[in-house]
Amino acid sequence: MGFDAMSISRLTRRDWLKQGAAALGMVGIAPSLVRAAIETPPEWEPQSDRKIRIGVVGGGFGLSFHWHEHPNCEVTAVSDLLPQRREMLQNRYGCDKAYDSLEELVHDPDLDAVAVFTPVPDHARHTILCMEHGKHVIAACPACITLEEAAQLKEVKERTGLKYMNAETSYYHPETIAMRQLVRDGVLGEILYSEGEYYHPGIGRTTDSLSWGYGMPNSDDRTWRYGFPPMLYPTHSTAFIVGVTGERLAKVSCIGTTDPDEPALKDNDYDNPFLSGMAMFETDRGHPSRMNVSWHIHAHGERAQWFGTKGALYSPTWTGQPFILSVQGQSNVTERPWFWETLPPDMRYDSGHNGSHPHISHEFVMALVEEREPAIDLYESLAFCVPGIVAHDSALQGGARLDVPCFDVT
Numbered sequence: 001m002g003f004d005a006m007s008i009s010r011l012t013r014r015d016w017l018k019q020g021a022a023a024l025g026m027v028g029i030a031p032s033l034v035r036a037a038i039e040t041p042p043e044w045e046p047q048s049d050r051k052i053r054i055g056v057v058g059g060g061f062g063l064s065f066h067w068h069e070h071p072n073c074e075v076t077a078v079s080d081l082l083p084q085r086r087e088m089l090q091n092r093y094g095c096d097k098a099y100d101s102l103e104e105l106v107h108d109p110d111l112d113a114v115a116v117f118t119p120v121p122d123h124a125r126h127t128i129l130c131m132e133h134g135k136h137v138i139a140a141c142p143a144c145i146t147l148e149e150a151a152q153l154k155e156v157k158e159r160t161g162l163k164y165m166n167a168e169t170s171y172y173h174p175e176t177i178a179m180r181q182l183v184r185d186g187v188l189g190e191i192l193y194s195e196g197e198y199y200h201p202g203i204g205r206t207t208d209s210l211s212w213g214y215g216m217p218n219s220d221d222r223t224w225r226y227g228f229p230p231m232l233y234p235t236h237s238t239a240f241i242v243g244v245t246g247e248r249l250a251k252v253s254c255i256g257t258t259d260p261d262e263p264a265l266k267d268n269d270y271d272n273p274f275l276s277g278m279a280m281f282e283t284d285r286g287h288p289s290r291m292n293v294s295w296h297i298h299a300h301g302e303r304a305q306w307f308g309t310k311g312a313l314y315s316p317t318w319t320g321q322p323f324i325l326s327v328q329g330q331s332n333v334t335e336r337p338w339f340w341e342t343l344p345p346d347m348r349y350d351s352g353h354n355g356s357h358p359h360i361s362h363e364f365v366m367a368l369v370e371e372r373e374p375a376i377d378l379y380e381s382l383a384f385c386v387p388g389i390v391a392h393d394s395a396l397q398g399g400a401r402l403d404v405p406c407f408d409v410t
């Protein structure tokens with residue numbers, strides 16, 4: 001198997017007590033071990049001539065992936081409800097075949113897989129439809145927005161045996177990849193506390209262009225983002241801990257904040273009164289983890305900081321805090337690693353969200369080529385989003401501490 005970041009995380013979860021404890025027992029951390037832990041794994045090399053035939057649905061965010069640049073993939077069909085977006089998808093991916101809807105595309109016998117980049121409330125339904133038609137799925141985050149949908153996704157995945165991956169960008173930020181390696185090697189000691197955040201001022205408000213007509217000017221129809229509950233979109237934050245240590249977020253107390261003058265909080269489809277959710281989780285290993293999502297504080301972007309007993313790592317911020325890896329007794333490392341060499345050559349560039357899009361595209365294609373589960377499989381994807389569903393409930397109950405159900409394989 002080539003470089004697979006999740007295999008590191010899975011190894012950590014399974015073998016944590018055995019390997020992590022051994023690493024923690026070391027006296028001091030050598031500078032070479034700190035360096036080695038954030039070094040780029042071996043360079044990618046072609047392994048197969050097989051081409052995965054993918055259909056891409058959703059010509060907004062769905063335009064920003066690298067299927068056509070991967071030597072083991074070709075875009076066989078595209079779809080969007082809007083003709084302009086269908087055309088944009090065809091141009092972007094050099095694809096002749098276009099369908100008017102996902103519901104038509106799923107019948108195409110030439111497709112191995114479908115990339116679902118449709119509105120959030122449709123993710124579970126669209127994923128299930130694709131799997132019921134025998135297609136593997138990669139879908140935008142979050143996997144779902146209700147516990148019932150989480151159970152349905154688990155059922156269809158386990159019944160069909162098809163592969164599912166969530167295109168969660170925070171999982172492939174360079175510092176998240178580095179953290180998986182640092183955790184694997186025990187360099188930071190035990191990760192006792194973590195903070196993750198996703199801040200995107202304006203989302204869901206009546207004054208935000210994304211609330212109207214799929215970003216098309218002069219359209220008066222609401223999009224799914226109008227009044228969308230922040231904690232139903234938790235994955236950019238939660239992936240920073242779940243996708244690094246393999247822990248599950250087991251309990252939560254969440255405080256929601258609101259704006260009494262915001263019309264979108266009075267008549268949205270979700271009965272949502274919040275513009276922010278600030279959630280305090282406890283993991284299944286008893287570690288506190290503070291995860292925020294906000295549409296209305298003066299802050300921007302997705303980032304995390306992780307605190308271990310022997311070191312800490314800080315993601316850069318939009319205000320200028322640099323990447324810092326601080327390890328007891330060692331000089332700080334401030335050079336951010338990018339891990340480009342793990343990708344096919346044509347994909348080694350940053351197309352958004354801290355260089356995560358090529359890694360996501362590559363991992364899904366290689367999982368299908370190698371006939372293995374992708375790094376962010378369905379269980380991981382549900383472990384990213386289910387805690388937010390419960391956190392939203394907690395906020396509605398004034399911060400009540402609630403248990404988070406686990407949808408892992410039993």
Ligand SMILES: NC(=O)c1ccc[n+]([C@@H]2O[C@H](COP(=O)([O-])OP(=O)(O)OC[C@H]3O[C@@H](n4cnc5c(N)ncnc54)[C@H](O)[C@@H]3O)[C@@H](O)[C@H]2O)c1
Binds near residue numbers: 059080
């Ligand atoms: N960092 C990230 O991971 C990130 C960033 C942006 C968006 N996203 C996610 O990507 C997804 C898409 O976001 P967006 O901004 O492009 O949303 P959007 O609402 O602008 O676009 C969704 C598109 O899906 C199309 N669509 C809906 N139903 C369809 C159907 N049945 N058949 C064919 N096409 C259909 C719509 O016409 C629309 O063009 C969302 O889930 C969003 O949360 C993730």
